[in-house]
Amino acid sequence: MRITANITSQNSLYNIQQGRAKLDKLNELIGTGYNINRPSDDPVNTALLLDIGDKVKAGDQYQSNITKSNIWQQVTSTALNGMSSTIQLAQKQVSNVANGTSDETTRQTAIDQLKTLKQQLIDMGNTEINGQYIFGGAVSTTAPFNSTAPYYSGDETALKIEIAPSSIQQMNIPGNQLLTADSATSKPYGSTNILKAFDDLIAAIGSNDVDAIQAGAKALEAGAQQVTNAQTDVAARVQRLDSMSTLNENNKNTLSTIYSNTQNVDYAKLAVELSQQQTAFNASLSATAKLSQLSLLDYLS
Template identity: 25%
Template sequence: MRITQQMLTSNMTTQMNRNLSNLEKANQEVSTGKRINKPSDDPMGTEKSLKLSSQLARNEQFERNTDYAMSWMDMTERTLSSVSNVFQRANELGVQASSGTNSQDELDTMAKEFKQLREELEGLANMKLDGKYIFNGQKTDQPITIEANGELKYDNGSMKQRISPFSEVKLNVSADEVFDNDVNLFKALDRFSQALTTGNSEEMNTALGEVQKGSDQILTSWTGMGARQSRVESMNQRLKDENISVQSFLSKNEDVDLAEAIMKLKSEESVYQATLASSAKIIQPSLLDFLR
């Protein structure tokens, strides 16, 4: 077969394009740090990366959900601790008042403190997180209404957050669980304050019993919320650990060994330069060059 100048030129051009393509691919791997930059680089690897990326995105959303749930529950936990402190102080005053050794002036002073405790309890009942009332059920944009006589108006709906594909958790502790269950906490404080003002020892003993029941009521709701809080914290840590594993798998599937990639790039550069040099020698001058 006769080798023509056109055939030589065509073959050399094809080889140069092939080597240039290899050089460009090697350069892209070094620049991006990825061995898969388009599906054709590794179809099976691309499919695996898509699955891992989808799993990572889903887990990261659940991680954000658990982060939010933990923030809400942490605020609720701290508020319930403060509510418990209010009733612990009310119980201390109640025991002291019920001893029968106090003057009326002393009882009046205690009655004033009970009123201050009630005001503190009102503030705690309408505590907010990120502009949302934490104890008013699903109506987080509205405060609990607290009447002068202690009557409460609130929503007792549950707020739930999905923390995994198969489970969700109740975020909130509603007002009926804490403030208005077996004992209305506001009425209990009001009753004791009134008993102190009148000096009625029998009424004081009755009111003290309600205060103590109120303390137990707070503790019950606090304990229930704490169990859910522990579950969310455990799920949050599990998601973080799983995300680290998925990211590791994704990196192993996509990333290049940088040292190896740089060596490959240098090699492809040498091959391309050698192709250019040999092309310059092999391709002979054209007829026009002889006619000059």
């Protein structure tokens, strides 16, 4: 096959264009800092990076949900601690008049204290976060508890939140499961109506009914255990949330490492490649320039 000057020229031009394209690619990588700047650069790893990006965004949302749920658990725990202390104070007042030998002044003092303590329970049951009553179930814009039967005006909706793929965590405790559990459909902590127990005790102490006072004392004891059970539940939730938070953070770090290893360029390596390519490109230009100066007369001489 005869190699003409035109073929040589075309080959030279092709090689120069290829060298220029490689230089441009290296400069783009160095300029952006990314290995993949468009899907066509690497379709397989592009799909991988998009998937990682989606998972990181989902992880951020799960972490936000965990943070929100943790705040609810902390506020709920504070309210439950207050309720537990309040019931203990009520038990102490009842023990002072339980034998039926107390005078009217002592009994009236106990009644006044129980009324105050009952109101404290109601106030704690009406705890709110950012305008949401945490014990009201789905009815979160109005106070769920009042001082008269049936005491509770919220509902029994369990507010749940996703903290990981296919992993759901309940945020709230419906108030009727806590303070008026005898009327609750679900009774995970007990079945005592604590607010009614207070009213029954107030009436029993007023009439100095020893049997009724002792029955009320037992109801308070059951109510105290009911609150303790709720505290245990909240503590377990917090532990689970902490574990899921750590897991989500570890997953995010792993995904971020994979993303970085796939997408971020190695500047030291690219600098070497750029220098080599620039040298090769300049050599190609120089060789092409010398060859293009040759003519038939050069070969005949």
